[in-house]
Amino acid sequence: MLTHEREITEPVDLCLPDGRLNPAAVGWTRRPLHRADLRGWGRRKRWEYWGIVTPSHIIGLVASSLDYAGVHGVYVLDRASRAEVSHDAVVPLARGARFPAVSGAGAARVEGGGVRVEIDQEPGGTRLRAYAPDLTLDLEIPLPEGHESLGVVVPWGPRRFQYTVKDVGRPVHGRLVLGGAEHEVGEGAFAVLDHGRGKWPYSVVWNWAAGHAPGLSVQLGGKWTDGTGSTENALFVDGRLHKIGAELEWVYDRSDWLKPWRIAGDGVEVEFTPFHEKISRTELGVVGSETHQCFGHFGGRVRAGDGSWVTLDGLTGWAEEARQRW
Numbered sequence: 001m002l003t004h005e006r007e008i009t010e011p012v013d014l015c016l017p018d019g020r021l022n023p024a025a026v027g028w029t030r031r032p033l034h035r036a037d038l039r040g041w042g043r044r045k046r047w048e049y050w051g052i053v054t055p056s057h058i059i060g061l062v063a064s065s066l067d068y069a070g071v072h073g074v075y076v077l078d079r080a081s082r083a084e085v086s087h088d089a090v091v092p093l094a095r096g097a098r099f100p101a102v103s104g105a106g107a108a109r110v111e112g113g114g115v116r117v118e119i120d121q122e123p124g125g126t127r128l129r130a131y132a133p134d135l136t137l138d139l140e141i142p143l144p145e146g147h148e149s150l151g152v153v154v155p156w157g158p159r160r161f162q163y164t165v166k167d168v169g170r171p172v173h174g175r176l177v178l179g180g181a182e183h184e185v186g187e188g189a190f191a192v193l194d195h196g197r198g199k200w201p202y203s204v205v206w207n208w209a210a211g212h213a214p215g216l217s218v219q220l221g222g223k224w225t226d227g228t229g230s231t232e233n234a235l236f237v238d239g240r241l242h243k244i245g246a247e248l249e250w251v252y253d254r255s256d257w258l259k260p261w262r263i264a265g266d267g268v269e270v271e272f273t274p275f276h277e278k279i280s281r282t283e284l285g286v287v288g289s290e291t292h293q294c295f296g297h298f299g300g301r302v303r304a305g306d307g308s309w310v311t312l313d314g315l316t317g318w319a320e321e322a323r324q325r326w
Helices: none
Strands: 044-053 055-065 069-078 084-090 106-112 115-122 125-132 135-142 151-157 161-169 173-178 181-186 190-199 203-213 216-222 233-237 239-243 249-251 261-265 268-284 289-304 309-311 317-326
Touching: 044 317, 055 106, 055 115, 069 106, 069 135, 069 268, 069 317, 084 106, 084 115, 084 268, 161 203, 161 216, 161 233, 190 203, 203 261, 203 268, 203 289, 216 268
Parallel strands: none
Antiparallel strands: 044 055, 044 190, 055 069, 069 084, 106 115, 115 125, 125 135, 135 173, 151 161, 161 190, 173 181, 203 216, 203 317, 216 233, 233 239, 249 261, 261 268, 268 289, 289 309, 289 317
8 A cells, every 4th residue: 555544444443532533533434434422612614515527517516614604605517608506605604504423424515595405314325305495416327336435534633623535536326407498317317425523623625635536536635734734635446445554745836726736746737727616605704715726637547556646638627726714
């Protein structure tokens, strides 16, 4: 394997009884094994983000609780016309938000500002439903036999830490109804999950990239994990995870986000060519966020666990920079 990090193979609590990080939880997994028993108030962050790529549309859905607010949204990009539809909601104190403690198990529910998101998770897969003005989304996301995802605990310290699950390349089928027109989601579509639970510093910057083609997926991250001893980098070949422990260098032009990106490190030589930029900004006084998420195509190569290089030509997905004050 291409990582120094410890693989966790048995269920584990994320926190100690006093709410601090459980040292036994630090490591990575091939399937969700952490129970996010977060305690306290004010720095806790919980979210479920699903990104869905189809031949005709790209869909983003977020349900989150930041303690002081729930930030929820549904986004749709028409890949042919580049028309965007976006519905966002901020709910004070995240009222009514409900999240399960374990990824892939239980239900998540959020509602407010005209947006409603329902996520039901069973051992065989996830049902995802979202409702917003002139928009309905109803998707089934099966969990194939033997499919692996990357779970990682990132430790900034005993009181600041994050547990993330990145699940890339899940099959998906269902329907999107937009402005009265129904669009089938199925052949050629895939889904990506970002499940997050943790206690964060006030200010942070992260990079995230995820891409997929039949039989091959890549998951890459940076900045927010630097210096922690943990990374969120992996290659998936036919659903099997190859963990990459290298910290990565991200090179991109913040004055022109649609220029090619370069992501490099030990075992990673990746190029990303965007075709569309999505900009998200939220300002709530002393807290706020700004995200530039670029959709595009991957090239280059990543080294697998046996030392062989795997080319990424043909993968579609996104790369982003997010800056948070929260």
